[in-house]
Amino acid sequence: MFCHLFIILTVNIKGSFDGYYGFYFANKKYNPHPLHNICKAFLDYNAINYYVSNTGFDTGYGFFAPNVASDFVLNFTIKDENNQMIESRTLPSFNNKESFVRFTTTFTFFLEKLDKKSNQGLNDYLKIIVKQISLDVKKEYPKAKSVDTKMYLYHFPDLNDYANNQKPKLILIDSYEF
Amino acid sequence: MNSNFVFSNQKKKKNQFLVAVNDFFFSTQLSIGNTDFIVFFRILIGSLVLVHFLSILSDFDKLFASQAIIPADVSSLLVPKHIITFPRIISFLESKGISEYFTTLLFQISYITCSIFIVVGFLTRFSAILLLFLQVSLVKGSSLFAYGVDFFTSMSLFYIILFPSGRFYSVDNLIFKRDQKFIDVKPFLRLLQLHIAIAYFFSGFDKIIGYNWWNGEAIWKAINLPHSNQDFQINFDFLSQMPIIPLLMGWAIIIIELFYPLFMNITKTRKIWLTLTILMHIGIAIIFNLYFFSCIMIIWNLSAFYFRIVTGNTQQKSL
Numbered sequence: 001m002f003c004h005l006f007i008i009l010t011v012n013i014k015g016s017f018d019g020y021y022g023f024y025f026a027n028k029k030y031n032p033h034p035l036h037n038i039c040k041a042f043l044d045y046n047a048i049n050y051y052v053s054n055t056g057f058d059t060g061y062g063f064f065a066p067n068v069a070s071d072f073v074l075n076f077t078i079k080d081e082n083n084q085m086i087e088s089r090t091l092p093s094f095n096n097k098e099s100f101v102r103f104t105t106t107f108t109f110f111l112e113k114l115d116k117k118s119n120q121g122l123n124d125y126l127k128i129i130v131k132q133i134s135l136d137v138k139k140e141y142p143k144a145k146s147v148d149t150k151m152y153l154y155h156f157p158d159l160n161d162y163a164n165n166q167k168p169k170l171i172l173i174d175s176y177e178f
Numbered sequence: 179m180n181s182n183f184v185f186s187n188q189k190k191k192k193n194q195f196l197v198a199v200n201d202f203f204f205s206t207q208l209s210i211g212n213t214d215f216i217v218f219f220r221i222l223i224g225s226l227v228l229v230h231f232l233s234i235l236s237d238f239d240k241l242f243a244s245q246a247i248i249p250a251d252v253s254s255l256l257v258p259k260h261i262i263t264f265p266r267i268i269s270f271l272e273s274k275g276i277s278e279y280f281t282t283l284l285f286q287i288s289y290i291t292c293s294i295f296i297v298v299g300f301l302t303r304f305s306a307i308l309l310l311f312l313q314v315s316l317v318k319g320s321s322l323f324a325y326g327v328d329f330f331t332s333m334s335l336f337y338i339i340l341f342p343s344g345r346f347y348s349v350d351n352l353i354f355k356r357d358q359k360f361i362d363v364k365p366f367l368r369l370l371q372l373h374i375a376i377a378y379f380f381s382g383f384d385k386i387i388g389y390n391w392w393n394g395e396a397i398w399k400a401i402n403l404p405h406s407n408q409d410f411q412i413n414f415d416f417l418s419q420m421p422i423i424p425l426l427m428g429w430a431i432i433i434i435e436l437f438y439p440l441f442m443n444i445t446k447t448r449k450i451w452l453t454l455t456i457l458m459h460i461g462i463a464i465i466f467n468l469y470f471f472s473c474i475m476i477i478w479n480l481s482a483f484y485f486r487i488v489t490g491n492t493q494q495k496s497l
Contacts, residue, residue: 001203001369008373012380019384053261054314056332061381063326066388068399092240092247097409098230099237101467102323103247104405109322128252129322136240136247156402158395162418168402 007048008057014039015060023066070114070153072107073170074130076137077148086144092137106133110151114173127176134178149176203368212485213346213363215370219481220343223334224296226477227309230327230470231289238286242320244268244278253320262311263319288312296338299348303339310335327471333373334474341366370482375439378455382435391432394424401465409467434458442483452483 017036032040043049043058052058078086094100109129112122130149138147152170156162234241242264244250250265257263264285271281292309295301313335317328342361344350390396398421401407401414417424434454441447456476463472 001365004369005372005376008376012376016380016384016387020387023388050260053258053318055310055336056314056317056329057336059326059329060384061377062384063381064396064400065381065384065391067390068396068403071403071405073404094240095236096234097467098233098470099241100405102234102241102325105325106248106322107405125252125255129248132248132252154404156399159398159418159421159424162398162415163421 004057007043007052010039010042011052011058012060014043015062019060019062019066069108069111070155071104072110072173073152073154074107074133075150075152076134077150078138078141078144079146079148080143081145083146086141089137092133093140110173114153130176131178134176138178147178149178151175203365204362213361215367215481215485216341216343216345216363217347218485219334219341219370219477220299220302220338220348221297222477222481223331223338223474224293226470226473227313227331227335228290228293228297230331231286231293233470235286238282241323242316243282246320248320248322250319253322257318257321261318262315264315265319267315285312296343299344299346299350300353302344302348302350306335306338306343310339325468325471327468327474330471330474330478334478337366337370340369367482367485370478371442374478374482375442378435378438382432382438385428385432386436391428392425394421394426394428397424397428397431403466406466410464412465431458448483452479455479 014036017033017039021030021032021036043052049058073090075088075090077088080086091100092103094103106129110126112126130151134147134149138144151173153173155169155171157166157168239245240247244265246253250263250268254263254265267285268278268281272278288308289312292305292312295305296309310332313328314332317324317332342363345361385391385396388396390399398417401417407414434451438451438455441451456479459472459475459479463469
């Protein structure tokens with residue numbers, strides 16, 4: 001029991017460090033605290049890693065912390081063979097509400113696009129993900145020839161700006177055609 | 179003589195400390211661990227897992243199958259090879275001549291059956307082990323679609339395996355007619371209490387290190403995310419005219435979480451703190467539409483802190 005609680009504690013200490021460095025040192029170089037390195041080494045140990053990844057204990061509890069992450073909006077413009085728009089939409093079709101909740105968790109991965117340190121491999125992987133989603137949307141339209149997908153960062157004004165009548169903005173991050 | 183006295187005093191304090199730790203984790207002769215929390219946890223978690231799975235069943239292929247909206251060969255690129263995922267199970271069984279359709283059907287039937295078995299307490303531990311395997315393979319295979327409820331589900335199933343979940347109010351007890359010897363359940367209760375205390379403490383700590391939680395901006399941003407507040411469409415515009423409200427809401431959440439281990443450990447404050455925590459999760463459900471996540475957190479809270487500990491002939495209220 002004490003080993004188990006120690007593992008949970010270690011996961012959370014490391015998670016707090018990761019959250020702190022990710023927020024305050026996002027695009028900067030830093031030397032991690034020795035305690036973070038110790039926790040990481042302990043959790044990277046094969047047996048521990050296997051244990052936590054197969055029991056769910058590898059999760060931290062810093063939801064919306066240290067900051068609420070930005071969210072994204074995908075806009076799919078489905079076009080026919082004459083390049084005329086058939087429909088424009090923002091989500092694929094699902095039968096259940098919970099499926100939408102699950103689908104939108106994918107968008108947290110898009111934060112990699114904003115990270116200057118992210119490598120080309122990761123960007124290519126992100127493009128593949130967007131492509132797969134776009135093709136799934138396109139499948140719903142038998143007459144569709146192509147789909148233009150735009151990835152927007154959803155920027156909502158802070159309290160003060162909103163009180164001064166500023167409106168939410170969609171900031172274009174990338175666009176694709178499949 | 180003086181040094182002998184000091185040594186004897188230190189030894190006495192150490193013994194008292196060890197006795198206190200022992201009493202904290204294990205039942206004494208006078209106290210009997212109340213087993214209701216184990217039954218409650220097992221039935222509610224089993225039910226939640228079942229309902230949660232049924233809630234996405236008609237979209238199962240689109241979310242989890244090999245040709246899901248994000249196909250398995252794409253989503254598995256980030257998954258270490260030693261992790262058994264649902265798409266890898268499909269590939270393995272296809273190599274043995276078993277079709278994906280059959281594998282998926284068997285998976286779904288097994289998942290639902292194990293959930294029901296856990297609820298009624300039939301082959302409880304085995305069902306929980308199998309269900310944990312199935313659930314983790316699903317989550318790891320589609321990690322892009324996983325969120326908080328999935329991780330808590332995995333942990334809950336692990337605890338159902340660990341706890342004597344099939345020993346009380348269960349079909350197992352009826353069929354196997356085990357000896358009704360005393361089982362000290364207090365260590366399991368303490369484990370759950372300490373885990374949830376650690377979880378909330380770090381949740382609060384991680385928030386307090388973010389400056390947007392000090393000024394209400396974190397609350398404001400969260401409630402205005404594009405995919406939040408879709409069900410009830412509550413108009414929060416008025417908060418921009420009264421920024422003190424999101425500021426207080428942010429600090430309230432930090433205080434509830436950060437001081438959870440302290441105030442849940444004090445008998446006089448436990449009830450109010452439990453109520454505040456549950457209200458917080460109800461708020462999360464309403465605003466972020468994360469109904470299943472809120473449910474599982476409420477189940478954990480009630481399992482850990484709602485039930486009574488019986489001491490001798492006197493009931494010592496845990497609340």
